[in-house]
Structures are given as structure tokens and as C-alpha cells.
Amino acid sequence: MAHIDIIIGSTLGAAEYVAEHLAGLLQTQHHHTALHYQPDLAQLLAAKGPDTLWLIVTSTHGAGQVPDNLQPFTQDLASRSLQLPDLRYAVVALGDSNYDTFCAGGRLLDLLMEQTGACRIGERLEIDVTQHDIPEDAADVWFSEWSPLLN
Numbered sequence: 001m002a003h004i005d006i007i008i009g010s011t012l013g014a015a016e017y018v019a020e021h022l023a024g025l026l027q028t029q030h031h032h033t034a035l036h037y038q039p040d041l042a043q044l045l046a047a048k049g050p051d052t053l054w055l056i057v058t059s060t061h062g063a064g065q066v067p068d069n070l071q072p073f074t075q076d077l078a079s080r081s082l083q084l085p086d087l088r089y090a091v092v093a094l095g096d097s098n099y100d101t102f103c104a105g106g107r108l109l110d111l112l113m114e115q116t117g118a119c120r121i122g123e124r125l126e127i128d129v130t131q132h133d134i135p136e137d138a139a140d141v142w143f144s145e146w147s148p149l150l151n
């Protein structure tokens with residue numbers, strides 16, 4: 001079973017609800033989960049083990065930025081030349097397709113993780129909140145295809 005650190009970026013709560021929903025689904029499959037509402041890169045790195053996967057669930061705010069609570073983690077990740085080839089990760093991005101910067105926060109985190117050499121498991125999910133009144137429903141569909149990849 002995997003140890004999944006769920007790294008949350010949320011301003012108004014939508015991404016947070018999706019993250020908590022995914023944590024519940026993972027627990028039903030007997031994975032160990034930890035939710036990080038104020039993610040700290042150094043702490044996450046220190047706790048990382050061979051079974052660790054980082055699941056980043058973030059919305060986008062401002063001019064295509066990650067939410068404030070995820071800024072320190074993002075800036076840390078961008079400023080350090082980390083090499084994390086043994087780390088697995090996945091990204092769930094929430095955004096509004098009316099913005100040119102649709103899901104830019106999630107896309108940036110995906111790029112930063114890719115630059116560390118970490119291994120992305122599955123495709124990034126982008127939830128367009130104009131198309132999904134209940135973002136958790138889109139997460140359910142993605143999860144059913146994604147979760148078998150953890151085994």
C-alpha cells in the first residue's frame with residue numbers, strides 16, 4: 001500500500017473538498033493518506049519513503065497563480081534544484097476555463113515536479129468548474145482509472 005501525501009492548494013475550499021474526497025477513496029483501498037493544508041517542502045522531503053506518492057490537488061487564483069497556502073511550497077520547489085527520481089506524484093488541478101490561465105497553478109506544479117525527475121503516475125486531471133458543479137464527480141471518474149496504477 002502507498003503512503004500518499006496530499007498537498008492542497010485552495011482558497012475557497014473547492015480543491016480542499018476534492019482532496020478530502022480523494023483521501024476517503026484512497027483509504028477505502030487501504031492506502032495511508034495525510035492531508036497537508038499548509039504544505040512544507042522540507043518536512044515532506046524528510047518524511048518521504050520508498051512508498052511515498054505526492055498527490056497535489058490545487059486550484060488556480062490571481063493571474064494564474066497557485067493559492068496563497070501553496071505559495072511557499074511552490075517557491076521552495078522552484079528555487080531548489082531537487083533530484084527526486086524515486087518519488088511518484090500526481091496532479092489534480094481545478095480551474096475555470098473562462099480564464100486564459102486555465103489550471104495554470106496545477107500545470108506549474110506538474111512542470112516543477114517533472115523537472116525534479118519525479119515520476120508522474122497517470123495523467124494530470126484538470127477539472128473545469130464551469131463544467132462540473134460537483135468537482136468531486138470528475139475526481140471520481142479520474143480516480144477509477146488512476147488508482148489501479150498505484151499497485
Ligand SMILES: Cc1cc2nc3c(=O)[nH]c(=O)nc-3n(C[C@H](O)[C@H](O)[C@H](O)COP(=O)(O)O)c2cc1C
Nearest residue numbers: 010011012013014015059060064095096101102103
Ligand atoms: C479571483 C479568482 C481568480 C481565479 N483565477 C483563475 C485562473 O487564473 N485560472 C483558472 O483556471 N481558474 C481561476 N479561478 C477559478 C478557480 O480556480 C476555481 O473557482 C476553483 O474552483 C477554486 O478552487 P478553491 O476554492 O479550492 O480555491 C479564479 C477564481 C477566482 C475567484
